[in-house]
Amino acid sequence: MARIKLIDFIRNVPDWPVEGIQFKDITTLCVNSIPFKESINQIVKHYKKKKIDKVAAIEARGYVFGGAIAYLLDAGFVLIRKKGKLPWKCHQEEYELEYGTDIIEMHQDAIDEGENVLLFDDLLATGGTAKAAAKLVEKAGGIVAGIAFVIELTGSLHGRDLLKGYDILSLVEIPVEE
């Protein structure tokens, strides 16, 4: 099969959710089984040798790829959610948004001490959410074996710098200007 370009399947939506933002719509990649499977395969290939025990993903788009990655790596799947959505005892992490802060949570019993955890989110922008997710995993005693994204926004956001020290994989780089 000829190598496909994943970026061709990502739709740019101008002025969404607010004016001035060029939103990267990944749903157009997901609806086509060829780039969807290719994205998952590339991530699985990169982390296969690390013996991943759990894949933890951030809701909601993170779950679309994360569940399949966990399945293929023979790993358990951990749900990281916004505050108040998980029913059991949680670890919490607060992180900064452009205006104000937000909180993500993970069940305290979702990860055991010393487990290798692959984090997944669909998009790396400032890195704030992923960094908070990494702290959640470490609070539970897990080891962050890597952080994977489909899309990385490069340029002025410097998300990769915030995640220095982790094994980062992104499949598609899209430059942004501010």
Added chain:
Amino acid sequence: MARIKLIDFIRNVPDWPVEGIQFKDITTLCVNSIPFKESINQIVKHYKKKKIDKVAAIEARGYVFGGAIAYLLDAGFVLIRKKGKLPWKCHQEEYELEYGTDIIEMHQDAIDEGENVLLFDDLLATGGTAKAAAKLVEKAGGIVAGIAFVIELTGSLHGRDLLKGYDILSLVEIPVEE
């Protein structure tokens, strides 16, 4: 491998999200790769012969299993979300809750005329959300080839009756009393 009982991996959380509700927590099934993979395999096996073009799932827990099911069926994946979260032109369906109504949306270009679509959600209760999701698929010209759940609450809720005529699969039945 000895046959595992999926129900043993589902945690009952009393009085969540409100007093009197016995919440069925599926995250304890997801964190263990054995019941997680077994759930996905059972659903894939049931619908494999139907030549599924797309798997459509309802956020957020639906995505955890839905992405893996789509991967294994060589199908595209369609995101059904709460109102206002998808960036492109949407079909909308309103459905009733215990108090008031809610709206789910799906991109208008996510499904092509005549495609076979498998719907997935983690839990069947009253069937209201799944019914609205089926209408969304049909509005786009798709054929609902089946509706799959991990958990079905049986007894007083009659969710299965609301979905009469569809090929329904649920892996675990849990009786509820009201």
